[in-house]
Amino acid sequence: MPTATNPTIPLLALLSFVACTAPTPKQSVESWEALEAPIMSPPGQAPLAERIEYWENKLIALPVADLSEARLRLGELYLQTENAPQARLSFYAALGGPHSVTEGALAEYGIARSYLLDEKPGLAKLHLMKASALEGPEGQEASFLLSWTQGRKPEAPDASFLERLRPYLAGTPNVAEIPLSVGSYASIARGQWGARPLRGNHSPMGKAYRITIHHTAEPMTSTGYRNSIAEVRGLQKTHQQDQGWADVGYHFLIDRSGRVFEGRDLTIQGAHAGNSTLNRGNIGICLLGNFHPQPDRGSQYMLPQTPSQDQYASLAQLVDSLRTDFKMSKRQVWAHQDLKDTACPGVALKAWVGRYRN
Secondary structure (H helix, E strand, C coil), rough: CCCCCCCCCCHHCCCCCCCCCCCCCCCCHHHHHHEEEEEEEECCCCCCHHHHHHHHHHCCCCCCHHHHHHHHHHHHHHHHCHHHHHHHHHHHHHHHHHCHHHHHHHHHHHHHHHHCCCCCCHHHHHHHHHHCCCCHHHHHHHHHHHHHCCCCCCCCCCHHHHHHHHCCCCCCCCCCHHHCCCCCCCCCCCHHHHCCCCCCCCEECCCCCCCEECCCCCCCCCCHHHHHHHHHHHHHHHHHHCCCCCCCCCEEEEECCCCECCCCCCCCCCCCCCHHEEEEEEEEEEECCCCCCCCCHHHCCCCCCCCCCCHHHHHHHHHHHHHHHHHHHHEEEEEEEHCCCCCCCCCHHHHEEEEEEC
C-alpha cells in the first residue's frame, strides 16, 4: 500500500500474488494523483474474507477521490478468491469514478483477468489492449496474456512469472503448450492442473527424512484427466480458502489412473500430518479416493473404495524414487494413522504401507 513518505509503490505489488511477486520498479507519481492521503489497509495476514469485508465497509465513508483505489484493491481480493463476477464489478466501478491514467489501466487489467478466470479469453482481449499503458510487472503480464489469448506463444521470463498467471491461463487455447518445469517425480506439473500461487504463510521444508501416505477421504471413481484436475484444484481451494494454508497440503497426489500431480514444492513444508512437528521433514503423498467408511457423511461414503492398481504402481514407484534421492530406509515410510489418531488412509492403504515397510 502507498505510504505518506513513499507514494510511488505500485498498487498491485501489495495486493496480488503475495508469495510470488517479484520486486516492482517505481511508477510515475501520476498513478496516485487522485489521492489526497494514503488509505489504511487491513493486516496483510488477515483472511481474505475479512479483508474483503473491510474494504466493502470502507467504501461507504471514503471521499470520491479515493474510491478508485479502494475498488481496485477490492477487485484484486475478489480475484484471489476466484469470484470473477464480483471482481469485475469492482473494477468496472473503479473505471466509473475519478481515476488516473494508471488506475484506469489497472482496472482494465483486472477486468481482463476476471474474464480469463471465467475462461472467456475473447472478452478479455480488448481490456488487455487497454491495459497496455501499464509499466513494470503488470504491463509485462498484460502483454503476455494478450499474446496468449491471440494464439501466439510468448515466452515467460521465469517460473515465478508464469506461476502468477496460471489462474488466468486455463481457458486459453494453447495452455497445454506452455513450457513447464516438471520435477523428476510428478507427471502432471502445477501449471498443467492450474494451481493457484503459493501464499506467503509457509515454512521451509529443511531436510526431508520421512514420507507419509494419505487419502483425500472423498469418493473418486473417475479415471478422467479433467475430473482429476477438478478434484485437485478443489482440494487446493479448500486448503487455501477454508483452512487458510499456503497451498494444497500435500507434495504429491495420485489419481485413479496413476497420474502423479505435483503439489507443494519439496522445498516447502507440507500441511498434512497434523501439526508443524509432524510435518517437519515429512513428504506428503495423497491418493485420490475414500478408502475408509464414513457412514455419518452420507450414503456415498458408506462403502470404502480400494486404491486402483495404477495408483498402487505409481505410489510404489514414487516412494522408491523419493527414498533413493533422499536416502531414506523403508522404515521411514508411514501411514497417516501411524503418526496421528486418525482413520486416514484407510485399511487397504495402511496394509500397503505395512507390506512396504517390511
